[in-house]
Amino acid sequence: MTSVSEIRLVKLPEGNITPEHFGCFDASVPAVLPAGAVRLRNVCFGVNAGMRSRIGRAGAHDGNKAAATHSYAGQLGVGDVPQSDAVAQVLESTTADFKPGDWVVHIAPWRTRDVVQASKLRRVDVGAKTPPEMYLTALGHTAFTAYVGMVEVGKVGAKDSVYVSAAAGGVGSYAAQIARLRGARVIGSTGSAEKLAYLRDELKLSAAFNYKATAVAEALAEFAPEGLSLCYDNVGGEQLEAAIAAMGEHGRIVLCGMVSDYAQPDAHGPRNLHLFIKRRLCMTGFTVLEHESARADFEASMRGWLSRDEVVVRSTVFEGIDALPRAFSSLLAGATTGRAVVRLDAAA
């Protein structure tokens, strides 16, 4: 066996999650590779707010168990290793599909090195213009999620008046930019003055507001008096309620995440669903895993935008495997801008 470092959940949170809910442990992976497996070194991890829903959520309103077991990711208990998307380099391989030095992305347990079946890996090209971290940001899981939600599910077009909540975040910043690049008018919300400036000055949205300073309903009434045609929501709860109130006729709502809900044993349910009838609204939830068929379109579009410098790529970077819990809790606290990324030491 080979020694590695890994992050485990050490206690379940009651409310907000903090680094104290995790610990960094020595662990081991097989010293001899099984057939079809590769040994790899994780180089950088992305961190996803959605994982919060898998930790310590009582699931009071989750309903029937049969349907719950169909959910695409199970709950994490004490001792479990969280996971997220990561870029890794192959150290050793038993398959002709990969050789040492190859770069891959995968959904990776939070450990420094690992032994993984080749079928779980997707090869990527790393070069001067596309460093490893690019596969966590503009070419990564969150930007792909934004593309799927905005283009495949939301069918965004030039006539749309779009609202993106948490628009300075890892998914939201790409969702907002993709909508803008497809010609839509885009309004974004965020939770600090600094990130508000980022939305206005760097992402160049049509309008932006700090939801802690201006109520969502007020801001949207001001910025979209005619009503929104498309809402891309990452937040849920009261903010979603305010967005529903601002939808115009035949408005589409795409639900990508519900960061406001993940930690709540008793979530806030939007009280204005009657507007769905009055205004003929449609709301769709999605997960990116079902849309792999859109990846080629996404990569072609994104590489085009990147080559023309039309996309702003920003991340908040943390250093070292033991920074993963801090990156995660900072993300949930709204203290990061763009993708939250953790770089591992090459020697780890």
Add this chain to the structure above:
Amino acid sequence: MTSVSEIRLVKLPEGNITPEHFGCFDASVPAVLPAGAVRLRNVCFGVNAGMRSRIGRAGAHDGNKAAATHSYAGQLGVGDVPQSDAVAQVLESTTADFKPGDWVVHIAPWRTRDVVQASKLRRVDVGAKTPPEMYLTALGHTAFTAYVGMVEVGKVGAKDSVYVSAAAGGVGSYAAQIARLRGARVIGSTGSAEKLAYLRDELKLSAAFNYKATAVAEALAEFAPEGLSLCYDNVGGEQLEAAIAAMGEHGRIVLCGMVSDYAQPDAHGPRNLHLFIKRRLCMTGFTVLEHESARADFEASMRGWLSRDEVVVRSTVFEGIDALPRAFSSLLAGATTGRAVVRLDAAA
């Protein structure tokens, strides 16, 4: 001017609406017909729960005013005359399109006789097999609403496991039957033991329950352990929350009405919208007014079902113009089965 009787709203309800909120008044309509108008006698009225949302609703969560003014029907104040769908017979006409004795349906203010522009009328065939009331029930507005929601919006098919709330009601009873006739498995809910027997014995649904005796979540977990693929909701609120919890992956929710919400200044918002993401659900609200293009399909399908005795047609009948308020409050209180219909005296 010609004297008629009409129903007016005389005070706004705080909570439940009762006959005391209305009064019956003498009114008048023009004695001389304007060009393009007809004089008609309203023969029978249907009564619709949806009108509740137009009476005394503060609209606390309705959101921006611009979008609100787009709503398809305005609010009713004291002195206003409510309206609903009605079958009428032409008494006098200034247009070649209609002659005395013709039968029509229209959205009619609650009065005995009226003068109406011909463009607001739709001609119908009344005969031995299609008495006037049939255009309020199986061939009327509510059955058409059920058809549009179930077929056009819900795309019901033989593989579907369908839940219809308020399934013994004017819309629900047709929605449930249409789904069954298209091969789906149908579960219905209602609010009394008598109506439960109607769902089981007459509408022959696959399963049915009384939501006052069995919690919706429990009943659906028992009757649809694999998860629902389609929910046709007429109720909203806590019952919708329970239905959301019972949806299977890629489930579709069609919102037709929200009878639970109409009287509530502070409606119950479903707290489990995170399931939209986990299970990739879609929820759509509709109003029948936008789907006139489906009417020919609806009529052909329904006449076929009627000719083969495949549809159960039931209504709860009230007599006389002054019974309209009682019919309406009975409907809202869940005391009617099938369509709530008010027959007017021929002499009125």
